[in-house]
Amino acid sequence: MTLRFLLVLLLFISLLTTARAQTTVSGRVLDAQDQSALIGANVLLLQLSDSVKRGAAVEADGSFVVRGVPTGRYRLTVSFLGYEQVQRTVEVGGQPLSLGNLALRAGGGVALKGVEVVGQAAAAVQKGDTAQFNASAFKTNPDANAQDLLTKMPGVVVDPTTGKLQAQGEQVQRVLVDGKEFFGNDPDAVLKNLPAEVIDKIQVYDRASDQAQFTGFDDGNQQKTINIITKPKFRNGTFGRVVAGYGPLDDRYRLSGNINKFAGKQRISVVAQSNNINEQNFGTDDLLGVVGTSAQGGGGRGGRGGRGGGGGGQSSGNVGDFLVNQQGGISQTHALGLNYSDTWGTKTDVQGSYFFNLSDNTSLTNLLRRYVPTPGQRQDLRYQEDARATSQNSNNRFNLRLDHKFDSLNSLLWRPSLSVQRNTGTSLLDGSTFLVQHDAATAPQGANNSSYRSALTGISAANQLLYRHKFATRGRTFSAGLNTSYTDNRGDNNLLSSTTFYRNNQPLTSTLNQFSELQQTGWNWRGSLDYTEPLGEHSALQLEYDLSYTPNNSSKKTFDFEPGEQQYSRLNDTLSSVFQSRYLTNSGELSYRYQNQDLQWSVGAEVQHAQLRSDQEFPRPGQTQRSFLNLLPNARLRYNFSKQQNLRLTYRTSTNPPSVSQLQEVVNNSNPLQLTTGNPNLRQENRQNLFLRYSAAVPEKSRSFFALLSGSYVNNYITNNTVYAGTQPLTVDGITVPAGGQLTRPVNLNEQYAVRSFLNYSLPLAFIKSNLSLNANGSYTQTPGLVFGELNYNRTPSAGLGASLSSNISPEVDFTLSSNSSQSYVRNSLQPQLNSRYFRQNTSLRLSWIVAKGITLKSDVNHQLYSGLSAGFNQNFVLWNASLGKKIFANQRGEIQLNAFDLLGQNNSIQRNIAAAYTEDVQTNILQRYFLLSFTYNIRSFGSGADRSNGDEGRPGGDGPRPGGGSGRPGGGGM
Incomplete structure (x- = not known):
């Protein structure tokens, strides 16, 4: 009833709104010479009858749409910095007006001798859902890269725990x-290899899928995206950097280089590196760390709230999911990346990239886990582990995006990708389970010492085809898509372990010597048909049909060592399984959308029928089949209060099936004290997500504000049931759990939810020529789990505050001072007396100072405070990095630097993980103090005299003023 009432109300509003006779004016703004899109150009319509102005900004593909334009005569003005204006008179009638391609010629503007125009550029502009920042409003050091510039902008930070840009x-x-895409979907490769000096504007927005961009219907598949708009003079030329450094005291080295050739629409880039200082230029997909996994791995979504009962301090990945995040520890890395982007003819846009990565990782881990006991078990049970893991990983990745337009009405998008990966590794583990008595004495329950070796190979391929057709009637479209993916993961491992438990205080020991063969293959086929039909000027309907089929095969065979035969010949039925799963979905969706200049909303509902079938062939034949029928509503609203203020609301429901690893009922004993198995009776998850965001900017005062609130609620949430064995071994469903060990099995539970909020306010402080950014955040998460069959809710409220002050004084003095603090609580419904809280604070100062002509001083000081953890895991340390450099060569292209990392020798790495059944603290080895003497050379060669803009007007050693009299960065800059 509520949905029906909402639909009727919104339809009534749309009828009232459409009473005005308005239409749209659209077109594309291009460079007259190479036909490239002039992103960020301004389009203005001045109504001749009343001088009312309406306008729009040019999007990434050069297109623009001015909405809500009444009929009448207008003066059209199209302008872009460095280009001649285009002006013409246009007549707008009752039908949409398409102006086609509008070409601007370079050379606009007049240089006035002796005249200097000084003004502060608007730092932020809000254009609908897009926040646009003017790079010239943020002064950075000459050697800054794109990430250095971005982190000065409001609401853009690097997460100190993950190192990822937010x-x-x-x-x-x-x-x-x-x-256009640059190095595929790898943000790090772009941000660390693109010099800040080539950037004109930064756009931050939620990028819709290719299908949604075509139809205009938001499908909810959005990605937080940053679009870097380069300055026109830097779009033709060559730039790059080479770096070589060595530290003889610790035998540390670093070699890296990149070269970028831009020629209008064609862009070719090469990046390469080799180092043993934990520097990873490319995406984390290249650094894996699957050592310590087997067919089951984490045993059920270890990424949610900690390790999820995974293999005891090892990776939570599994043989079906080799692409896990980089392990902690220290890595030696060799990597190469190639990127190509071009427009072939006038109809085909193409972007492609290739990556190769070879890494050696050594990880030393200390873990302390505290379990949540059941109401009848009030002892304090804990698990401690020390592990040493080494792994070598090689990865080859290829991505291509080809968009071909047959004509103005038909186009085809093709996106193939391929990844080939090999990982070999070993792990030595020493773990023990014990009870802490009231007098702080400990009583051992069980212990394990094991050696684990694995050799794994993974191949994954994907292919996306999307055909799109526009009819003569504006807004009527048809599209057909076919997406396929394939994975083939296989390998083997050896386990040699010794497990000890205590009977009448006497230790008893058992040993395992096993060899396992692993294989998982899987396909996914998804076909879709979409049709949109306009209902008047502002409304439209969308019909969609989807068919998806996902077959997976998984096999694990474990053999025990036979001393008499001196080989692994005895098949272990408990640890072996041959398993298949099939997941088939049929869904149809109907959506209605209304849109005008200020308001856009849509409502829709999807009917989905799904079948999940599981077949076990070995060791015990069995079959499980389930059917699901779901009604999945969705609603979206966007309202523009003005050009600078908007509100966005999204509600979406979806389903998520269990993976083959979660379904396969086979034991993973890579750590014999931390056993995991699957559950063939799992159901699909039902998710509801709500997202609300308000954005505003005051460009004339360079102020911006945004606030977001997001929440999710999941029924049939896939979580874990954890069972512990005390001083005696325990048998559960035919699985023997050793004394002091645990068994984790995935189950479905309801009432998992999470709520999160974030606010940011930024403003300039003119009296110190700096920008201040203030933020606040809060979250509350409830995660259900079973402990010995008892339901436990782990509730984690958290709140935090942060502030950042970044300089805008001059390129010679560049600093950022920031601090972020958060207070978190751990609440358990089973045993409230075990509730705890912990506090985290990260304060940093980054300073880059050109002390004198050609002499640079850089310093990064980071203070980490972590309190409220287990004994021995709290941290309070200062990480201090510094460098002293001297610029050399013409235009200060070269530099010799002395670099010091962790001058105080205090660097540390500690992480807290929270699950429904336990809370754990993990400490991992990390790179500490070393020194490097390095040489850097910056490559700069741009056409049309752009290279003469290397110096700042009035800056010592500069090469003269930039065209237009702006204050820029010296050409010695780079990355």
Whole structure:
């Protein structure tokens, strides 16, 4: 009833709104010479009858749409910095007006001798859902890269725990350059290899999927995206950097280089590196760490709230999911990346990239886990582990995006990708379970010492085809898509372990010597048909049909060592399984959308029928089949209070099936004290997500504000049931759990939810020529789990405050001072007396100072405070990095630097993980103090005299003023 009432109300509003006779004016703004899109150009319509102005900004593909334009005569003005204006008179009638391609010629503007125009550029402008920042409003050091510039902008930070870039409270998933992909979907490769000096504007927005961009219907598949708009003079030329450094005291080295050739629409980039200082230029997909996993791995979504009962301090990945995040520890890395972007002819846009990565990782881990006991078990049970893992990983990745337009009405998008990966590793583990008595004495329950070796190979391929057709009637479209993916993961491992438990205070020991063969293959086929039909000027309907089929095969065979035969010949039925799963979905969706200049909303509902079938062939044949019928509503609203203020609301429901690893009922004993198994009776999850965001900017005062509130609620949430064995071994469903051990099995539970809020306010402080950014955040998460069959809710409220002060004085003095603090609580419904709280604070100062002509001083000081953890895991240390450099060569292209890392020798790495059944603290080895003497050379060669803009007007050693009299960065800058 509520949904029906909302639909009727919104339809009534739309009828009232459509009473006005308004239409749209659209077109594309291009460079007259190379036909490239002039992103960020301004389009203005001045109504001749009343001088009312309406306008729009040019998007990444050069297109623009001015909405809500009444009929009448207008003066059209199209302008872009460095280009001649285009002006013409246009007549707007009752039908949408398409102006086609509008070409601007370079050379606009007049240089006035002896005249200097001084003004402060507007730092932030809000254009609908897009926050646009003017790079010239943020002064950075000459050697700054794109990430250094971005982190000065409001609401853009680097998460200190993950090292990932966040914008508006969300992780940045994609970075574009002039609206095109650059190094695939790897943000790090762009941000660390693009010099700040080439950037004109930064746009932050939620990028819709290719299908949603075509139809205009938001499908909810959005990615937080940053689009970097380069300055026109830097779009033709070559730039890059090479670095070589060595530290003889610790035998540390670093070699890296990149070269970028831009020629209009064609862009070619090469990046390479080799180092043993934990520097990873590319995406984390290249650094894996699957050592310590087997067919089951984490045993059920270890990423949610900690390790999820995974293999005891090892990676929570599994043989079906080799692409896990980089392990902690110290890595030696060799990597190469190639990127190509071009427009072939006038109809085909193409972007492609290739990565190769080879890494050696050594990780030393100390873990302390405190379990939540059941009401009848009031003892304090804990698990402690020391592990040493080494792994070598090689990865090859290829991505291509080809968008071909047959004509103005038909186009085809093709996106193939391929990844081939090999990982070999070993792990030595020493773990023990014990009870802490009231007098702080400990009583051992069980112990394990094991050696684990694995050799794994993974191949994954994907292919996306999307055909799109526009009819003659504006707004009527048809599209057909076919997405396929394939994974083939296989390998083997050896386990040699010794497990000890105590009977009448006497130790008893058992040993395992096993060899396992692992294989998982899987396909996913998804076909979709979409049709949109306009209902008047502002409304439209969308019909969609989807068919998806996902077959997976998984096999694990474990053999025990036979001393008499001196080989692994005895098949272990408990640890072996041959398993298949099939997941088939049929869904149809109907959506209605209304849109005008200020308001856009849509409502829709999807009917989905799904079948999940599981077949076990070995060791015990069995079959499980389930059917699901779901009604999945969705609603979206965007309202523009003005050009600078908007509100966005999204509500979406979805389902999520269990993975083959979660379904396969086979034991993973890579750590014999931390056993995991699957559950073939799992059901699909039902998710509801709500997202609300308000954004505003005051450009004339360079102020901006945004606030977001997001929440999710999940029924049939896939979590864990954890069972512990005390001083005696325990048998559960035919699985023997050793004394002091645990068994984790995935189950479905209801009432998992999470709420999160984030606010940011930024403003300039003119009296100190700096920008101040203030933020606040809060979250509350409830995660259900079973402990010995008893339901426990782990509730984690958290609140935090942060502030950042970044200089805007001059390129010679560049600093950022920031501090972020958070207070978190751990609440358990089973045993409230075990509730705890912990506090985290990160304060940092980054300073880059050109002391004198050609002499640079850089210093990064980071203070980490972590309190409220287990004994021995609290941390309070200062990480101090510094460098002293001297610029050399013409235009200060070269530099010799003495670099010091962790001058105080206090660097540390500690992480707290929270699950429904336990709370754990993990400490990992990390790189500490070393020194490097390095040489850097910056490559700069731009056409049309752009290279003469290397110096600042009035700056010592500069090469003269930039065109236009702006204050820029010296050409010695780079990365």
